[in-house]
Structure formats: C-alpha cells, structure tokens
Amino acid sequence: MFQKSIIQDIITAALSTGGDFAEVFIEDKYNTNIALVGGKVENSISGRDYGIGIRIFQGLNSVYAYTNEHSRDKLIAVALEAAQAIKGQPINLNLSFNRQTFTNQHPIIHTPREVPKSKKVNVMREVYDIAKNYHELISQVSVAYKDEQQRVLIANSEGRFVEDERIRTRLAIQTVATRGNEMQTGSYLPGAHKGFEFLEQIDLQHYGQEAARIAVTMLNADECPSGKFPVIIDNEFGGVIFHEACGHGLEATSVAKKNSVFADRIGEQVAPSIVSYIDDGTLANEWGSANVDDEGEPTRRNVLIENGILKGYLIDKLGARRMGTDVTGSSRRESYKYAPTSRMTNTFIAPGKSTPEEIIANTEFGIYAKYMGGGSVNPATGDYNFAINEGYIVRNGKIAEPVRGATLIGNGPKTLQKVDMVGNNLAHGQGMCGSVSGSIPANVGQPMIRVSEITVGGRKGN
Amino acid sequence: MDILNFKDRLFNKGREYGFSDMELYYQSNGKFSTKIFKGEVDSYNLAIEGGVSFRGIYNGQMGYAYTEKINEEAISFLLEEAKENGKIIDSEDSEVIFAGSEHYEELTLFSEELASISADEKIALLKKVEAECFALSEKVSSVNYCLLESHDTEKMIANTKGLEKHERGNVVYTYLSVVVKDGDDIKSAGKLTLSRNFSMFDPIQLAKEVVDEALSALGASSIASKEYPIILKNTAAASLLQTFTSAFSADNVQKGKSRLAKKLDTTIANQLVTIVDDPFLTEGFMSRSFDSEGVATKRLQIVEDGVLKTYLHNLKTATKDNVESTGHGTKSSYKGTITVAPSNLYINPGQSTYEQLVENEPEALIITDLQGLHSGANPISGDFSLAANGYLVKNGQIERPVNQITIAGNFFTMLEQVESIADDLTFGLPMGGYVGSPSLKIKGLAVAGE
Numbered sequence: 001m002f003q004k005s006i007i008q009d010i011i012t013a014a015l016s017t018g019g020d021f022a023e024v025f026i027e028d029k030y031n032t033n034i035a036l037v038g039g040k041v042e043n044s045i046s047g048r049d050y051g052i053g054i055r056i057f058q059g060l061n062s063v064y065a066y067t068n069e070h071s072r073d074k075l076i077a078v079a080l081e082a083a084q085a086i087k088g089q090p091i092n093l094n095l096s097f098n099r100q101t102f103t104n105q106h107p108i109i110h111t112p113r114e115v116p117k118s119k120k121v122n123v124m125r126e127v128y129d130i131a132k133n134y135h136e137l138i139s140q141v142s143v144a145y146k147d148e149q150q151r152v153l154i155a156n157s158e159g160r161f162v163e164d165e166r167i168r169t170r171l172a173i174q175t176v177a178t179r180g181n182e183m184q185t186g187s188y189l190p191g192a193h194k195g196f197e198f199l200e201q202i203d204l205q206h207y208g209q210e211a212a213r214i215a216v217t218m219l220n221a222d223e224c225p226s227g228k229f230p231v232i233i234d235n236e237f238g239g240v241i242f243h244e245a246c247g248h249g250l251e252a253t254s255v256a257k258k259n260s261v262f263a264d265r266i267g268e269q270v271a272p273s274i275v276s277y278i279d280d281g282t283l284a285n286e287w288g289s290a291n292v293d294d295e296g297e298p299t300r301r302n303v304l305i306e307n308g309i310l311k312g313y314l315i316d317k318l319g320a321r322r323m324g325t326d327v328t329g330s331s332r333r334e335s336y337k338y339a340p341t342s343r344m345t346n347t348f349i350a351p352g353k354s355t356p357e358e359i360i361a362n363t364e365f366g367i368y369a370k371y372m373g374g375g376s377v378n379p380a381t382g383d384y385n386f387a388i389n390e391g392y393i394v395r396n397g398k399i400a401e402p403v404r405g406a407t408l409i410g411n412g413p414k415t416l417q418k419v420d421m422v423g424n425n426l427a428h429g430q431g432m433c434g435s436v437s438g439s440i441p442a443n444v445g446q447p448m449i450r451v452s453e454i455t456v457g458g459r460k461g462n
Numbered sequence: 463m464d465i466l467n468f469k470d471r472l473f474n475k476g477r478e479y480g481f482s483d484m485e486l487y488y489q490s491n492g493k494f495s496t497k498i499f500k501g502e503v504d505s506y507n508l509a510i511e512g513g514v515s516f517r518g519i520y521n522g523q524m525g526y527a528y529t530e531k532i533n534e535e536a537i538s539f540l541l542e543e544a545k546e547n548g549k550i551i552d553s554e555d556s557e558v559i560f561a562g563s564e565h566y567e568e569l570t571l572f573s574e575e576l577a578s579i580s581a582d583e584k585i586a587l588l589k590k591v592e593a594e595c596f597a598l599s600e601k602v603s604s605v606n607y608c609l610l611e612s613h614d615t616e617k618m619i620a621n622t623k624g625l626e627k628h629e630r631g632n633v634v635y636t637y638l639s640v641v642v643k644d645g646d647d648i649k650s651a652g653k654l655t656l657s658r659n660f661s662m663f664d665p666i667q668l669a670k671e672v673v674d675e676a677l678s679a680l681g682a683s684s685i686a687s688k689e690y691p692i693i694l695k696n697t698a699a700a701s702l703l704q705t706f707t708s709a710f711s712a713d714n715v716q717k718g719k720s721r722l723a724k725k726l727d728t729t730i731a732n733q734l735v736t737i738v739d740d741p742f743l744t745e746g747f748m749s750r751s752f753d754s755e756g757v758a759t760k761r762l763q764i765v766e767d768g769v770l771k772t773y774l775h776n777l778k779t780a781t782k783d784n785v786e787s788t789g790h791g792t793k794s795s796y797k798g799t800i801t802v803a804p805s806n807l808y809i810n811p812g813q814s815t816y817e818q819l820v821e822n823e824p825e826a827l828i829i830t831d832l833q834g835l836h837s838g839a840n841p842i843s844g845d846f847s848l849a850a851n852g853y854l855v856k857n858g859q860i861e862r863p864v865n866q867i868t869i870a871g872n873f874f875t876m877l878e879q880v881e882s883i884a885d886d887l888t889f890g891l892p893m894g895g896y897v898g899s900p901s902l903k904i905k906g907l908a909v910a911g912e
Binding site: 035046062183380 | 509641
C-alpha cells in the first residue's frame with residue numbers, strides 16, 4: 001500500500017520537534033450506496049475515500065493532521081507542520097518496523113466490488129416486494145444498500161506496522177404505513193462484517209416483513225401512557241439501552257478525564273449480580289468487529305461488568321497514558337479524518353437464566369419494548385433517553401395492546417441497578433454509533449431483560 | 463493536479479465513454495481545531511482535505527462517482543463507476559445537468575481578517591474561556607469541552623453545458639461545555655458559537671452564559687405529569703424545527719414522506735409564524751450564491767403568516783411539479799447525490815422579549831434543552847416524545863429547575879398552537895441546514911414526569 005521508507009520519513013518528520021510518539025494511519029476505502037424508493041432505483045453512487053492521518057503525542061498533548069495528499073514531499077510537509085504544535089528537543093529515534101501478522105478472523109466470500117451492481121439491486125427489489133406486499137396500508141418502502149471495503153495501514157514510532165481489511169455490507173429497509181392523515185414508520189437495518197454473501201445468507205422474508213409489520217402495528221396503536229413502569233426490553237437492538245446508559249460511560253474518552261459517573265469505581269458493585277456486560281471486537285464477521293483496532297492493536301474480549309462488579313474500561317493509547325493503564329484494543333475512528341479514541345465494538349449483556357416467557361408472565365403491569373429506536377446519553381451525568389419503535393402494554397403477565405410514541409428516560413447507573421430479570425436469548429443488533437471520533441459501526445446486544453422501573457414518556461398522560 | 467486541467471481531461475475522456483452531459487464538483491477544505499483541558503492544549507488538529515464528484519448522463523440516466531485520490535487513474539475510475547451506477551437507475555424522474563441561472567447574488571463569505579487569526583490567538587482565547595469558567599464558581603468540576611474549529615472551504619462546479627462557478631468561505635466556531643457538581647448532584651451545559659467575526663467571541667460572556675446555565679440546573683427534579691403551557695427557549699425550538707425541516711422538501715412530499723403534501727396555500731401554522739430560508743444571511747453557516755446543481759439561490763418565504771407558500775425544490779422535484787427550482791439542490795459533500803435541504807432556515811422573530819413570554823404565565827414550563835431528537839422524533843409523522851430539561855414557572859417567575867421529564871406532541875399540531883414569538887432568534891448546530899428559531903410560547907404539550 002505504501003513504501004516503508006516513506007512512512008519512516010513521515011514519522012521522523014513528525015517527531016522532529018520533541019514528540020515522544022508518532023503514528024501514521026493510511027486508509028483506502030471503496031464505498032457503494034444504492035437507494036431504491038417506491039420500487040425504482042433512484043440513485044447509486046460509488047467512490048473512493050483516501051487519506052492519511054498523522055498523530056503525534058508529547059506526554060498527554062496530542063496533535064493530529066490529515067490530508068488526501070499522497071506524494072512523499074507533501075506528506076512530509078504536513079507532518080512537519082503538525083510537529084510545529086509541539087515544542088521541545090527531538091528524542092533519539094531508532095525506528096525499525098516490526099510487521100505484525102495475524103490470522104484473519106473475519107473471512108470474506110464475495111468482495112463487494114467483484115459483485116455486479118445488478119445483483120445487489122435484485123436483492124433490494126426482492127426485499128422491497130416483501131415489505132410492500134405485506135399489507136395494503138404500506139404506502140411507501142425505501143431500501144438502501146451499502147457496502148464498503150476499507151484497507152488500513154497503521155504504523156507507529158514504537159515499531160508497529162500492521163495492515164487490515166474491513167468489508168461491511170448493510171441493508172436498510174424503511175417503511176411508511178398511511179391511513180388518512182396519519183403516518184407511521186417501521187425499519188430494520190441488518191448488517192455484518194461480510195461481503196455480498198451476507199445478503200445471500202440472511203432471511204430477507206423476516207427483515208422485510210418485520211419492517212412493514214412495525215409500521216402497520218403502530219398505525220393501529222394507541223398513544224403510550226406516561227409514568228414509571230416496569231419495562232421489558234427484548235433482545236437484539238434492545239441492547240441500545242445499555243450502550244447508551246453505561247457503555248459510553250465506560251469509554252476512556254470520558255473516564256480518563258473523570259467526566260464519567262463510572263470513573264474510579266473499578267471493583268465496585270455497579271449492577272445486580274445477574275448482570276455481566278462485555279465488549280468483544282473479535283466476534284467472527286460481526287458488524288462491529290475487526291482484526292485490529294485503529295491503533296493497530298489486536299481486538300479482544302473485554303469484560304466490563306462481571307456479575308455486577310465493575311471490572312474494566314475501554315481504553316485507547318492516549319486514554320491509557322492519562323489513566324496509567326494498558327490499552328484494550330478498543331481504539332476506533334470513522335476514517336483518517338479523525339484521531340482515534342476508545343469506542344465500543346460489539347457490546348452486550350451476557351445471557352441469563354430466565355426464558356422470555358417467564359419474564360413476561362412475571363410482569364403484572366408494564367411496558368414491553370419489542371424494538372428499540374436510537375437514543376443518546378450525557379456521559380457526565382449519565383442521563384439517557386431513547387425511543388421505543390414498537391411497544392406494548394403488558395397486563396396480567398400477558399402482552400396486550402400495542403402503544404406508540406414512547407420514550408424511555410433515566411439515569412444510566414441507576415437504571416443498571418434496577419435490572420431484575422435477564423433472559424437467555426442473547427442476540428445482536430446493528431447500529432451506527434456517533435462520538436468524538438466519528439460515526440462507526442457497532443453492535444449492541446442483549447437477551448430480553450426487565451428493569452423494575454423506568455420513566456416512560458408518552459402522549460396519553462397517566 | 464490542477465483541477466481545471468483535470469476537468470478538461472475528464473470531460474474529453476467522458477465523451478469517449480459515451481456520456482452526453484457531464485459535471486465535476488470539487489471541494490477542498492482547510493481545517494484547524496484545538497481543544498484545551500486544564501490549561502493545556504489537549505488536542506491540536508490540522509487538515510487539508512478535498513475530493514471530486516463526477517456525474518454524467520449515460521443512456522439517459524445520471525451516474526455518480528467520487529474520489530478523494532485525485533490522480534491520473536482517477537479519471538477512468540470515475541467514468542467507469544459512474545457508468546455502472548447510471549446503468550442500474552430506473553427512476554423515471556430524470557436528472558439534468560444545468561446550464562446556469564441568469565443572475566447570481568454576490569456574497570462575501572470569506573473574511574481575510576478571520577483567516578489571519580493565528581493558532582496562538584485561538585488557543586489564548588480558549589485558555590481564557592476555560593480559566594474564566596473555573597473562576598466563576600467552585601462548583602465547576604470540569605470543563606469537558608473547550609474547543610475551537612475553523613474552516614476554510616472552496617468549492618467549484620463546472621459542467622459541459624458551460625457552467626463554471628466558484629465560491630470560497632470561512633468560519634470559526636467554539637463549543638464550550640461545563641460540568642458542575644454540588645454533592646452528588648451533577649449537571650452540565652454547553653453552547654456552540656459560530657461567526658465569521660473573531661471579535662464576536664467574548665470569553666467572559668461565553669463562560670458566564672454556560673456556567674450560569676449549568677448552575678441554574680443544580681437541584682433539578684421532575685414534575686407531575688400533565689399538560690403544561692410551554693415556553694420553548696430559542697435553542698430548544700431551533701433543534702426541534704431542525705428535526706422537522708425535511709417535511710418542507712418537495713422530494714419528501716412527492717415520495718409520500720411528508721405530512722405537508724397537498725397543503726400548499728393552506729394554513730399550517732398560527733398566523734404569527736413566518737418561516738424563511740435565507741441563503742444570503744451574513745453570518746449564515748449555509749450561505750451560498752448557488753446550490754449543488756449550480757442553480758442561483760434566493761431568499762424564500764416558506765410559510766407566510768401561517769400559510770404554506772412553497773416547498774423546497776431541486777431541479778428534479780421542480781420539473782415534476784412544473785415549477786422552478788428554489789435553489790435547494792444539495793449535496794452533503796462530494797460523496798453525496800443531489801437531495802433537497804434548506805440553507806439558513808428560521809422562524810421570523812416576533813416583538814416580545816423572552817422575559818415577557820415568561821412573566822405573563824401563572825404556571826408554565828420553560829424547555830431549554832431537548833435530547834434524543836434523532837430517535838424520539840419522527841420527521842414523517844411529526845410525532846415526538848423527547849427527554850427535556852428546563853424550569854418550572856409559577857406566577858411569572860422561575861420557581862426551580864426541572865429534569866427527568868419528557869415532552870410529547872406533534873410538530874405540525876404545535877405550529878398551530880404557537881401563541882407568541884420572542885425576538886431572540888438563535889441558530890442550532892449546522893446539520894444538513896442551519897436552522898434557527900426565537901423562543902416560542904406554545905399553548906400546551908403533554909409532560910411526563912412523576
């Protein structure tokens with residue numbers, strides 16, 4: 001991808017003013033986006049992202065520069081300009097790269113660029129028809145297809161030199177159900193660290209029908225009541241609650257500067273003993289997986305909470321310096337345009353013992369969130385909010401009528417303490433997670449769980 | 463590689479490939495950003511970035527491709543990809559390459575003075591802001607974001623129909639966020655400030671505003687669930703309006719994704735409400751004299767005294783509705799296809815002051831901050847249910863801060879229930895449009911709390 005000697009020269013230039021660590025991140029990425037609306041392919045764009053990020057540390061100070069320039073001279077000039085922000089004497093650098101190799105944990109069968117676009121469109125049409133024909137109230141269906149092939153080279157002044165390739169494919173099915181002036185929407189967005197085989201393997205019938213069913217169900221739903229209720233959150237994308245409510249608060253991004261409610265609490269009981277929370281970037285071909293993180297560190301399985309006890313954080317190189325600990329293989333970035341920082345990969349609550357049937361049957365009155373929407377959190381306070389895309393009232397241990405427009409709000413650490421049942425049906429959902437180093441693919445996951453009390457905001461009143 | 467030279471060779475080669483009309487869009491950005499933490503430069507970022515986007519008509523359909531690696535091989539890459547992309551399009555609404563408008567407004571979007579501000583001056587400003595925050599109160603436990611970013615953007619659009627337009631602009635913005643602590647009670651507040659005039663950044667005022675807001679939230683608690691009259695503070699109103707601007711897009715109307723379909727020339731809001739899109743706004747983040755299709759932009763009244771006057775159009779949606787493009791053909795960057803998006807869109811300010819809105823209320827809720835707009839609000843149906851913070855008003859006075867509540871309603875219903883509008887227009891975070899609002903008094907919204 002790039003000559004070692006050029007990278008060596010860039011690093012040397014970057015360290016010419018007293019920096020104690022420098023890193024080069026080279027990215028070459030092909031993207032395809034196709035949009036099908038109302039049964040017609042409306043647009044299709046493909047392209048190439050290409051650029052280089054240069055990062056320099058001096059103690060806890062960091063400098064980051066990036067460019068799309070690719071000539072040696074221009075890159076050295078950018079490195080020298082970045083180095084001007086550091087003031088000191090150059091340290092003696094004896095740079096020799098040690099190329100790291102590894103076994104690819106995420107094998108690809110069909111590289112997207114080798115698959116004709118017409119084949120991709122055929123799948124989009126198939127899922128369009130499934131969703132459109134699901135019900136007469138479905139008035140509009142949009143299907144978006146996305147694939148990307150990202151090649152990265154990461155080298156640093158400690159001698160690391162590693163290359164990785166990440167291939168991801170995703171389908172986004174969005175539906176609108178209309179009756180008179182009323183409109184409700186449904187969506188499903190499956191994705192994986194896979195090539196075109198992903199679309200050959202998944203159950204299109206399931207995803208297309210579910211996206212349509214959610215919109216139709218919500219059209220027939222009453223407004224959600226508001227108040228404090230027990231809330232049952234189903235598996236898969238339901239895990240977004242803990243992604244927001246505690247995942248972000250466990251990233252060094254907020255922990256290192258003690259801007260997190262979870263800072264300085266290792267070893268403390270932060271959740272009931274039935275809760276274990278794990279981030280695992282090694283899961284084969286999962287949406288948030290990669291062989292190495294964006295600092296070139298092998299990804300790993302990080303146990304964050306074990307039987308309720310806080311065990312660890314997600315830590316990048318700069319966070320590790322500030323915290324005086326080791327990195328955890330969790331440093332990620334959207335692209336060369338961002339300095340990497342600690343982020344989640346595939347984060348999930350470990351399966352418990354209850355069956356989903358038991359959890360429902362044990363709930364006299366509450367809200368059942370079958371599908372969750374997105375949400376956000378303020379890591380400084382732990383206050384979170386997120387939306388229920390498909391919800392129901394649970395009455396006398398049975399799932400009763402559907403309700404719409406519900407938002408869950410609360411405080412992450414407090415909600416965590418109120419988890420009182422954990423199911424045995426762990427599954428993952430795919431999302432895009434936004435934070436300081438950009439928008440990155442991340443899995444959220446959990447089995448069905450029950451929280452004894454969450455504030456539910458709906459429009460019906462109480 | 464010289465971009466005009468690149469363009470000529472690309473178009474020549476494109477004709478050999480069989481493209482009829484072609485367009486090249488080029489954008490380059492110089493960026494600088496820095497962040498201060500505890501008196502030290504915590505991060506310092508530089509960027510020179512750019513890319514090109516090609517589109518061309520192949521067999522009657524528009525194919526798109528882009529690249530950030532502008533070199534010799536990019537020419538055949540762009541043409542090959544665009545051709546393959548054009549082949550799979552089967553939409554009947556054809557896109558066109560535009561020959562140009564008759565008149566373009568002359569805008570000054572680049573400030574030499576702003577460009578001359580050094581990195582050291584920017585760092586000094588941030589250090590002053592941070593120090594001021596800590597000096598204001600012992601309860602300030604952390605200044606978690608004290609950052610500044612400056613952009614210098616150049617763009618060009620050129621096509622085989624003879625159009626060639628250039629525009630350059632620069633801007634600086636700061637983001638300040640502080641955390642305050644009182645025992646176990648932790649609150650935070652933040653503010654984005656954006657300008658082309660560096661003297662607009664007053665460190666003392668900025669620090670005071672944010673620290674005061676965070677301190678005033680200490681001791682917040684929830685309130686009883688019921689419907690309250692709402693004073694939607696300008697920042698919160700702007701973020702809510704931002705979420706629903708997609709309803710004004712003719713593209714969404716035509717695709718059955720807008721509740722404003724078939725509502726032209728009808729009353730959709732209280733007669734106090736006038737909504738403007740102004741691409742010529744001096745301090746507008748999205749100001750531009752031409753859109754991403756090369757169409758001249760113009761000032762537009764979208765809603766006039768409560769009546770919906772127009773949708774936002776690009777060339778394709780305009781052809782379909784048999785009207786003229788309003789100059790809202792937008793590409794998020796060279797990586798995007800043409801969509802419809804506002805430039806600087808805002809609700810016209812009214813006559814009352816914000817204080818006047820508050821002092822007339824026997825009981826009301828001020829909403830200062832809304833969260834989860836990307837998930838708790840549905841831009842198609844208009845429904846929203848959002849986590850919120852604010853203050854409880856009793857007898858025209860702020861009684862106490864409020865948190866852990868949601869407010870719920872429907873945006874389109876809410877527009878009809880605007881009862882008065884303040885004179886304090888402000889803009890939110892620029893995201894696919896730079897959207898602003900004054901504070902609004904709303905008849906009532908459902909609040910869920912205790």
